[in-house]
Amino acid sequence: MMNSDPAPVEILPTAAGYDRWASIYDDEENPLILLEEQHLPRIAGDVKGLSVADIGCGTGRHALRLADVAAAVTALDFSPAMLERARGKPGADRIRFVCHDLARPLPLTDCAFDRVFCCLVLDHVADPTALFGELKRICRPQGAVIISVMHPAMMLRGVQARFTDPVSGRKIGPQSYPNQVSDYVMGAIRSGLGIEHLSEHAVDEQLASRSTRAAKYLGWPMLLLMRSKPLETPGGPP
Numbered sequence: 001m002m003n004s005d006p007a008p009v010e011i012l013p014t015a016a017g018y019d020r021w022a023s024i025y026d027d028e029e030n031p032l033i034l035l036e037e038q039h040l041p042r043i044a045g046d047v048k049g050l051s052v053a054d055i056g057c058g059t060g061r062h063a064l065r066l067a068d069v070a071a072a073v074t075a076l077d078f079s080p081a082m083l084e085r086a087r088g089k090p091g092a093d094r095i096r097f098v099c100h101d102l103a104r105p106l107p108l109t110d111c112a113f114d115r116v117f118c119c120l121v122l123d124h125v126a127d128p129t130a131l132f133g134e135l136k137r138i139c140r141p142q143g144a145v146i147i148s149v150m151h152p153a154m155m156l157r158g159v160q161a162r163f164t165d166p167v168s169g170r171k172i173g174p175q176s177y178p179n180q181v182s183d184y185v186m187g188a189i190r191s192g193l194g195i196e197h198l199s200e201h202a203v204d205e206q207l208a209s210r211s212t213r214a215a216k217y218l219g220w221p222m223l224l225l226m227r228s229k230p231l232e233t234p235g236g237p238p
Contacts, residue, residue: 009173014124015078017174021163022081031214035223036148043197043227050114056121060086067094106134114143122149123176128187136191147226152180193228
């Protein structure tokens, strides 16, 4: 859930915050997710028969869809409770789930995946360049890294990932960081990724009509999307 009202927010370490969020995460109307679902498939491309990694998979919303067509899906997250929800869903038995802290090197093999997804995660990462380096490392040379993230402009509205704890009624925010678009762009470039697509998506009338919570952000950039590919030489030509 995203909220820009001035009520006090209890900030928790990211994994602990998502552990608390897990029980209601799938039941909330989240305009950021609605916007992502509208635009992400176009940059992800066809994954039929491919080997796919979903880094920061949460409750499995992408991993489960990908498993319907991909040859193999590995899904990694740092929240045990989010992974527990993912593992309990129909079709989860086709996915390899891994619990791991994204601030550490990923426990995955070099050049193992045709598509590497990292969706709505990077605003919770203090060092985007380090994670971009890991995403590039596990991606095959002819593969692609697909990124979605809350647009940094939302922080100008006082917005970060947050939710209302159904037990305490308090507003909880998993730790977020004020990364800028340049942090994501330069993180990819410094890690040896060539950017093939970069787009910014604002709340429009269509989304506002579908989500009452989106209406207050009409016209504001909410989502940043990026598709990149490994370069033979970091920083060199494709």
